[in-house]
Amino acid sequence: MAIMIGVVSQKGGVGKSTLCRLIAREYAAAGWEVKIADLDVGQGTSYDWQSRRLKSGVNPEIPVERFGSVGQALKHADGYDLMVFDGKPYANVQTLEIAKACNLLILPTGLSLDDMRPSVLLANELCQKGIPKGNFAFAFCRVGDSKAELSESHGYLVDAGYSVFAGALPEKTAYRRASDTGHTPTETRFASLNQKADELAQSIIDKITHVAKD
Numbered sequence: 001m002a003i004m005i006g007v008v009s010q011k012g013g014v015g016k017s018t019l020c021r022l023i024a025r026e027y028a029a030a031g032w033e034v035k036i037a038d039l040d041v042g043q044g045t046s047y048d049w050q051s052r053r054l055k056s057g058v059n060p061e062i063p064v065e066r067f068g069s070v071g072q073a074l075k076h077a078d079g080y081d082l083m084v085f086d087g088k089p090y091a092n093v094q095t096l097e098i099a100k101a102c103n104l105l106i107l108p109t110g111l112s113l114d115d116m117r118p119s120v121l122l123a124n125e126l127c128q129k130g131i132p133k134g135n136f137a138f139a140f141c142r143v144g145d146s147k148a149e150l151s152e153s154h155g156y157l158v159d160a161g162y163s164v165f166a167g168a169l170p171e172k173t174a175y176r177r178a179s180d181t182g183h184t185p186t187e188t189r190f191a192s193l194n195q196k197a198d199e200l201a202q203s204i205i206d207k208i209t210h211v212a213k214d
Helices: 016-029 045-056 070-074 093-101 113-128 147-159 173-180 191-213
Strands: 003-009 034-038 064-066 082-089 104-109 136-143 163-170
Touching: 003 016, 003 093, 003 113, 003 191, 016 034, 016 045, 016 082, 016 104, 016 136, 016 173, 016 191, 034 045, 045 064, 070 082, 070 093, 082 093, 093 113, 104 113, 104 191, 113 136, 113 147, 136 147, 136 191, 147 163, 163 191, 173 191
Parallel strands: 003 082, 003 104, 034 064, 034 082, 104 136, 136 163
Antiparallel strands: none
């Protein structure tokens, strides 16, 4: 059975699909058999991104498939080492199904209270429904240049009782341009931005390694 990673959010536009692609790319580059399960069939953001990646001839190839339900995706898990669930935005029944199926749940968020508060409420709701706190962590995406703001936001989540991955994805045009051609945040034309993305990716990989052993 594959290691299952879920990326979910209470709202759109916080970097959910970007994180899915980042995780999948890093494992695929290491020789793992990886698949992204795009569960937002209406938007198909990761599915469309894969088409751009194939058109651009970017390696490694990252399989992406759209599924109407978590159950359908799980039927394909045996053929992979890692499956990444790109869930619909907003809390719903599917979010809980992903949380129950996954070894690790990742909640991307920006730095504002408008982003963090709904994410914490979602995390609280998942805990109330039986998902252990140790099964998920927050990742900062699309952040500004203020180290003080990042530190304050990190403290807000830690004070709420949750883990936060090291590193953060800044809000940069180069990341968007990379996505437009089927690349991930570690595949931009700028070494400094690739390094920032790699720091976050490595923190996530370390957490995955830890939870997979439990």
